[in-house]
Amino acid sequence: MTEPNAVERNAMGPHAVGTGAAAVGLSVAGGTLAEPGSAAPYLIEARNLKKYFPIKRGLFSRVVGHVKAVDDVSFGVREGETFGLVGESGCGKSTLGRVMLNLKSATAGEVRFEGRNIHALGPREMRELREEMQIIFQDPMGSLNPRFLVRDLIGEPLKLHTKLSSAAIDDRVVQLMELVGLDATRRNRYPHEFSGGQRQRIGIARAIALEPKFIVADEAVSALDVSVQSQVLNLMMKLQEELGLTYLFIAHGLNDVRHISNRIGVMYLGKMVEVADTDALFAKPLHPYTQVLLSAIPQPTLRGKRERIVLQGDVPSPANPPSGCRFHTRCPFAQERCRAEEPALLEAAPGRQVACHFPLA
Amino acid sequence: MAQELLEIKDLTVGFLTEKGFVRATDRISLSLPKGQTLCVVGESGSGKSVASLAVMRLIDYAGGVIAEGEVHFQGQDLTVKSQEEMRRIRGNKITMVFQDPMSALNPVFTVGEQIAESLRLHKQLSAGAAWSRVIDMLRLVGIPDPEVRARQYPHEMSGGMCQRVVIAMALACDPELVIADEPTTALDVTVQAQILELMQKLKREMGMSILLITHDMGVAAEMADRIAVMYAGVIVEEGTAEDIFERSRHPYTHGLLKSIPGLSGERGTELYAIQGNIPRLGELPAGCRFSPRCPFAAERCFREEPPLLPTPDGHRSACWLESGPEVKTS
Numbered sequence: 165m166t167e168p169n170a171v172e173r174n175a176m177g178p179h180a181v182g183t184g185a186a187a188v189g190l191s192v193a194g195g196t197l198a199e200p201g202s203a204a205p206y207l208i209e210a211r212n213l214k215k216y217f218p219i220k221r222g223l224f225s226r227v228v229g230h231v232k233a234v235d236d237v238s239f240g241v242r243e244g245e246t247f248g249l250v251g252e253s254g255c256g257k258s259t260l261g262r263v264m265l266n267l268k269s270a271t272a273g274e275v276r277f278e279g280r281n282i283h284a285l286g287p288r289e290m291r292e293l294r295e296e297m298q299i300i301f302q303d304p305m306g307s308l309n310p311r312f313l314v315r316d317l318i319g320e321p322l323k324l325h326t327k328l329s330s331a332a333i334d335d336r337v338v339q340l341m342e343l344v345g346l347d348a349t350r351r352n353r354y355p356h357e358f359s360g361g362q363r364q365r366i367g368i369a370r371a372i373a374l375e376p377k378f379i380v381a382d383e384a385v386s387a388l389d390v391s392v393q394s395q396v397l398n399l400m401m402k403l404q405e406e407l408g409l410t411y412l413f414i415a416h417g418l419n420d421v422r423h424i425s426n427r428i429g430v431m432y433l434g435k436m437v438e439v440a441d442t443d444a445l446f447a448k449p450l451h452p453y454t455q456v457l458l459s460a461i462p463q464p465t466l467r468g469k470r471e472r473i474v475l476q477g478d479v480p481s482p483a484n485p486p487s488g489c490r491f492h493t494r495c496p497f498a499q500e501r502c503r504a505e506e507p508a509l510l511e512a513a514p515g516r517q518v519a520c521h522f523p524l525a
Numbered sequence: 526m527a528q529e530l531l532e533i534k535d536l537t538v539g540f541l542t543e544k545g546f547v548r549a550t551d552r553i554s555l556s557l558p559k560g561q562t563l564c565v566v567g568e569s570g571s572g573k574s575v576a577s578l579a580v581m582r583l584i585d586y587a588g589g590v591i592a593e594g595e596v597h598f599q600g601q602d603l604t605v606k607s608q609e610e611m612r613r614i615r616g617n618k619i620t621m622v623f624q625d626p627m628s629a630l631n632p633v634f635t636v637g638e639q640i641a642e643s644l645r646l647h648k649q650l651s652a653g654a655a656w657s658r659v660i661d662m663l664r665l666v667g668i669p670d671p672e673v674r675a676r677q678y679p680h681e682m683s684g685g686m687c688q689r690v691v692i693a694m695a696l697a698c699d700p701e702l703v704i705a706d707e708p709t710t711a712l713d714v715t716v717q718a719q720i721l722e723l724m725q726k727l728k729r730e731m732g733m734s735i736l737l738i739t740h741d742m743g744v745a746a747e748m749a750d751r752i753a754v755m756y757a758g759v760i761v762e763e764g765t766a767e768d769i770f771e772r773s774r775h776p777y778t779h780g781l782l783k784s785i786p787g788l789s790g791e792r793g794t795e796l797y798a799i800q801g802n803i804p805r806l807g808e809l810p811a812g813c814r815f816s817p818r819c820p821f822a823a824e825r826c827f828r829e830e831p832p833l834l835p836t837p838d839g840h841r842s843a844c845w846l847e848s849g850p851e852v853k854t855s
Binding site: 252253359360361362389390391392393394395397398401402416418419420422423424425442443446456457459460461462463464465466472474475478479 | 568569683684685686713714715716717718719721722740741742743744745746747766767770771777780781782784785786787788790792793795796797798799800802803
C-alpha cells in the first residue's frame with residue numbers, strides 16, 4: 165500500500181509540490197472501506213483522500229497553516245447510481261468533486277476509477293480518461309464561453325477528443341441538442357441568447373457529448389429558478405436511464421438530493437460524517453449533524469410540521485477545525501470523549517456508515 | 526378585521542430603457558394587516574424586489590419610476606413624499622433587511638457605531654443612551670458577548686452574525702414595518718433556520734409587521750400569514766398561507782408547488798415540470814402572462830389578461846379558469 169504511493173507522488177509532479185504533502189504525511193492506512201462485495205462494484209472510489217490548501221502570509225508567502233478542505237475521506241460510487249453529496253458551504257463537497265475528477269490534485273490518498281488511481285496517471289492517459297468523466301457546473305453562464313456559438317461549445321469536446329469531421333460533429337451536436345430538449349435550429353447562437361435553464365441544458369449536452377460514464381453535477385440546479393429546476397432534474401434522470409450514467413450529485417438542497425440519489429454522503433468541515441441509502445438516511449439519521457441538517461430545511465407545506473433543531477453558533481473555520489469530533493462545538497449531545505478523540509467513519513449497519521462516538525439510536 | 530398597516534394600490538413601477546418603458550410591476554395591489562407577515566413569492570424577474578424597493582422609495586435611486594398607484598402607510602401616501610420626508614421614515618418606521626449582510630454593512634465602521642447611527646438620527650438619543658440600546662439590541666438578536674461584538678468590524682464576523690447585526694439595526698428604532706428581501710438566501714441552511722426562528726420570535730415580542738420577499742416556498746410556508754404569488758410583474762394569486770398551500774387556484778402556483786420534490790414523494794420518479802421559461806419583461810405574451818406555459822390555457826387566455834378576482838373560498842386569483850386546476854396535490 166505504501167510503495168505505490170511514493171511513485172504516485174512523483175507522477176503527480178509539480179501539482180503535489182507546495183501543497184505541504186510532506187508535512188501532512190501520506191498515510192493510506194489499509195484503505196478499509198466497509199463495502200466488501202456488496203451489490204455493484206465501485207465505478208469510482210476515494211481512499212483516504214485529502215486535499216489541503218496552504219494558507220500563505222507575509223512577504224515570502226510563508227505557509228502558516230492549511231485549510232483542510234477534504235480530510236481523509238473514503239467513499240465509493242457504484243456504477244449506474246446517483247450518489248448525493250450534501251453539506252453546508254465550506255464543508256469541502258465541491259473540492260471533493262473536483263479532486264475526484266483530478267481537476268485538482270490530491271494532497272494524499274487516491275481516487276480509483278475502474279480500479280486505476282487517476283492521480284497517478286500521466287497527462288496522456290488522463291486526457292483519455294477525461295472522456296469518461298465530466299462535470300456540470302452550477303452557473304451555466306460562468307462556465308460557457310460567451311464568445312463561442314452554442315454549436316462550438318457543444319462540439320468542442322468532440323473536436324478535441326475524436327477524429328470526427330466537422331460535418332459529423334455538426335450532426336452529433338444536433339443530436340445532442342435534441343436529446344437535452346433544445347431547439348437545434350438555434351445552434352448558431354450565443355449562450356446569452358438562452359435562458360438560465362436552457363444554458364444549463366447546453367452545459368449538460370457538452371458534458372454528455374463524449375458519452376462519459378461518470379458525471380459530477382456540482383450544484384447543477386441551485387442557480388435556476390424553481391419552476392425550471394424540476395425540468396433539469398427530470399432531464400438528468402432521463403439521461404441517466406438512457407445513457408447509463410453514474411452521478412455524483414453535489415447540492416445543498418436536500419429535497420432535490422433526496423429525489424435523485426440512491427445513496428447520500430453528508431459532509432461537515434472536510435469530513436464525511438455519514439453515508440447511507442437515501443431512504444434509510446431520511447427515515448433515521450444516525451449522526452446528530454445529519455439530523456440537524458434534515459430538520460433545518462424549510463418544507464413547502466403546512467402539513468406535518470416537523471420539530472426543528474436549531475443549532476447554536478456557526479460553522480467553524482476549516483483552517484482551524486475543532487479538536488476531536490469537528491461537530492462537537494455545536495453538537496447538542498457532545499460529551500468529553502467527543503472533544504478529545506476524533507470518531508472514525510465506521511459501519512453502523514449494512515451499507516451504512518457513521519462517524520460518531522454516540523450515534524443516535 | 527385587522528387594521529391595514531400597508532396598502533399598495535395599482536402600483537406600476539418600471540424602468541426607462543432603449544426599448545421604451547418596461548414595467549417591472551404592473552398595477553399590483555396588496556395589503557398588509559398590522560402585526561402580520563406577508564410573503565411575496567416569485568421567481569427572478571417577477572417584480573417582487575422592485576415592489577419592495579418602491580415601498581421604501583429606494584427605487585428612485587435604482588433608476589426606477591413609479592408610474593402609477595399609491596402606497597399607503599399609516600394613512601399617508603408614500604409615493605408623493607419627498608426624499609427628505611422619506612428619510613425620516615426609512616430606518617425609523619420602515620426598515621429593511623437585505624439578502625447579503627456583508628454588503629449591507631459599512632466595512633469601515635464597527636457594527637455598534639452603525640446601529641447607533643440610526644438611533645442618534647431618528648430618536649435623538651445621546652451617545653451613551655444609544656450605545657446601551659445597541660448592546661441591548663445585539664443581545665436581543667442572540668449575539669454572544671454584545672459588549673465585545675459591538676466594537677468589532679463586519680469582517681470579524683460570520684455571515685450569520687452579520688445578518689443578526691443587520692436585523693438588530695433594522696429593529697433598533699422600533700419600526701412598524703420591516704421589509705426583508707431574501708434575508709436568508711445567502712446563508713447556510715442551519716444558519717437560515719436560526720435567522721427564521723429569530724425573526725419569528727422578534728415579531729411576537731415586538732409586534733412589528735413583516736413584508737418578506739422570497740423565492741423559497743419552504744421559507745414562505747414557515748413564515749407567512751398571507752402570501753402573494755407574483756409572476757412576470759403581476760400578482761397571480763393572493764391569500765392566507767392555507768389558501769395558497771392547500772387550495773391554490775392559479776395554475777402557476779399550483780404547478781410551482783407540484784414541481785418541488787417533497788420529503789415524502791416517491792424518489793426517482795419524473796417530477797412535475799412547468800414547461801418553458803419565464804418571459805423577459807418587455808417581451809411579455811399577450812393575454813395572461815402565464816398562458817404560453819399553462820397546461821390549461823384556453824383561447825381567451827391568449828387574448829385577454831385576467832384580473833385578480835375573488836375565488837369562491839375568498840382568496841384572490843388571476844385566472845380565467847372556472848374551476849381551477851384539480852385542487853388536491855397530496
